[in-house]
Amino acid sequence: MSGLPITEAMTPAEATHESAPSEFVLYEEYLGVYLAMRPGDGGWLIETRKTPDGEAVASFKRPLVHVLEWLTSEKAAWALSSHRDKLEAVRAAAKELLRSLPPGSFIGAEEVGAIELAADRMQVLRRDLDEVVDHEGRARRRRRVEEMVASGEIGATPSSRTKSASRASRDGATAGRCSAISSRRGGGCAAPSSQSRSAKHSS
Amino acid sequence: MERQAAIARHHRALELARRAALKTLEDVPLGDWPEVLETAAAMYTFTGLAREIEEAVEVRSAADVPLY
Numbered sequence: 001m002s003g004l005p006i007t008e009a010m011t012p013a014e015a016t017h018e019s020a021p022s023e024f025v026l027y028e029e030y031l032g033v034y035l036a037m038r039p040g041d042g043g044w045l046i047e048t049r050k051t052p053d054g055e056a057v058a059s060f061k062r063p064l065v066h067v068l069e070w071l072t073s074e075k076a077a078w079a080l081s082s083h084r085d086k087l088e089a090v091r092a093a094a095k096e097l098l099r100s101l102p103p104g105s106f107i108g109a110e111e112v113g114a115i116e117l118a119a120d121r122m123q124v125l126r127r128d129l130d131e132v133v134d135h136e137g138r139a140r141r142r143r144r145v146e147e148m149v150a151s152g153e154i155g156a157t158p159s160s161r162t163k164s165a166s167r168a169s170r171d172g173a174t175a176g177r178c179s180a181i182s183s184r185r186g187g188g189c190a191a192p193s194s195q196s197r198s199a200k201h202s203s
Numbered sequence: 204m205e206r207q208a209a210i211a212r213h214h215r216a217l218e219l220a221r222r223a224a225l226k227t228l229e230d231v232p233l234g235d236w237p238e239v240l241e242t243a244a245a246m247y248t249f250t251g252l253a254r255e256i257e258e259a260v261e262v263r264s265a266a267d268v269p270l271y
Contacts, residue, residue, distance in 0.1 A: 091228055094228060094246065095225065095228040095229060098225045098228065101221060103218050103221070107217075107253040107257075112250045116246070116247065116250050118246065119243035119246040119250075120243075122239050122242065122243055123239060123240060123243050126239040126240075
């Protein structure tokens, strides 16, 4: 498993130089097995394993649209993957599905629904990823300020007024993006799932 | 004939939308994806067009069926 959990010192700019995960592993609760998924020609190759890095118990191929629905479903327990991996998995699946569609031809409702789900999911995952990176960045800055205070370089920490002002500004920007999407789609803004929220803490 | 031409134009628009969505999905470097909202918007454009075509085809099919 080449999962790259979001840890401190990982910024989006640094992340661009990393290679794409070769496979995405998730835990399928209903079956009670780990699934290692890899994009392949015309579908995804899937291995079932008893442990995340164990030997394959079985392997099979699933159509792109089914994999995309799987990856975007709430049932998929992403205990092993970082937010970044989840985002990349959905992106890889959506990309393969879009590429597989015959150019300019009729597209079935199943594919349309799967692509919309992927777009919804990507936005939620990106927001979760932003929150993790932002949280780590703030923790680093806080530690740096404490070090500077301890060493006498500066006299005090930033005021709470400044912190709350920047927080309000950030929340306002998020609300603006959310409303732009919801107005375009004629619906509400997707809320992050409880599953992805809990996974965030484990990442 | 007019309807067929309109659907053909729609199919061309659909193909352009598909390429645009694919491009946004492919172009962004790994792990650095602040443009995810734009990517999602391109995907919604594509699926919106696909639904419109589906509806147009259904309407045409319904018109072709004789009503007794």
